[in-house]
Amino acid sequence: MKFDHEVLIIGGGPAGLSAALSLGRMSRTALVCDDSRPRNAASSHLNNFPTRDGIHPAEWRKLVKKDLEKYNTIGFFEGSVLSVERSGSGFIARLSSDQTFHFKKVILAYGVEDKELPIRGYKELWGKSIFHCPYCHGFEVRGSKLGLIGNGDMLMYMLPLIYDLASELIVFTNGKADLKEEQINLLNKKKIPLIEDKITDFVYEGEKLKVVILENGHKVEREALYSLPSFPYKLKSQIGEELGCEKDQFGFYKVGEKGKTSVDGVYACGDNASGAHSVLLAAASGGMAAAGVVHELLSEKLLE
Incomplete structure (x- = not known):
């Protein structure tokens, strides 16, 4: 069979x-398909x-694409992958x-879709005064009056990180x-107020949160909020599921050390394959998946 490219990268x-x-x-020859829906678009x-701490996400992507220009085996398609089938x-x-x-x-490299809470102002403040990760957005709001939206064990897992950031x-x-x-x-002991009333609105000025309004x-009054995810995560594409890739209880693809999924020839990386979500870790994951693919391709070539 004649192949147009060795590797399809979705994302x-x-x-x-x-x-x-x-x-x-x-x-190796590869086609990167991207439909321009970056998760950090609001940031x-x-x-x-x-070397890139504080850079705008769009500028970071631009720099990486500039690095890729010298590799003429890598192509780009601006649009979606509608389907992938075994052939x-x-x-x-x-x-x-x-x-x-x-x-x-x-290589499945599309990420996850953050679920917006049905609260007026949530969408407008996402990535600006409402965040999901203190590593990505913590230093800038340290010492502020913070809020943590969540429940259950996930709330308690995140609590130490946000508690240490907040003045209150x-x-x-x-x-x-x-x-x-x-x-x-524990919340009582540390004098952390627990509010169970539903949130209806966020009052804000520009990108700055001012007030949380309850039902x-x-x-x-709050200056910033951390909003925890609900599981399972929703992925940006169903291509992996359609191919038969297994997922775990959190909605991530089950992968091996180098990103290989349960389907032969299919790898996954980035936010769709791990709960550790950051640009740095996603990039590292992509490198590992590529290493797995390269080894597989060249091993097959050696045996031809």
Whole structure:
């Protein structure tokens, strides 16, 4: 069978671009397909990445693509991958341009979709005064009056990180608390208020949160909030599921050390394959997946 490219990379974020860079370094042919829906589109800065701490996410992607220009084996398609099916010893993919291409391997590098809470102002403040990760957005709001929206064990897992950032912390379960007695006792011991009333509105000026308004009419002043995810995560594409890739209880693809999924020839990397979500870790994951693909491709070539 004639292949148009050796590797299809679905997703042009940190994981996909890093995978492309590793493939280019090893002179493998790949097509990066990206539909321009970066998870960090609402953020004005990207942090915790050596040499690029504080850079705008769009500028970071631009720099990586500049690095990729010297690798003529790497191509780009601006659009979606509509379907991928097994075809002989490889895969056939149909793109949103209605073109079809044949590939030997597939790297799933699309991320996850953050679920917006149905609260007025949430969308406008996401990535600006409402965050999901203290490593990505913590230093800038240290010493502020913070709120943590979440419930259950995940809330308690995140609590130490946000508690240490805040000058004053309030926990919002946004409904009835699902906490064990010892967890509530800890909140009481540390004098962390627990509010179970639902949140209806956020009052803000520009990108700055001012007030959290509760269903009972009470107003709570806060300067920033951390909003925890609900599981399972929703992925940005169903291609992996359609191919038969297994997922875990959190909605991530089950992968091996180098990103290999349960489906032969299919790898996954970045936010869709791990709960550790950051640009740095996604990029590292993409590099590992590419290494797995390269080894598989060259081992097959040696045995031809």
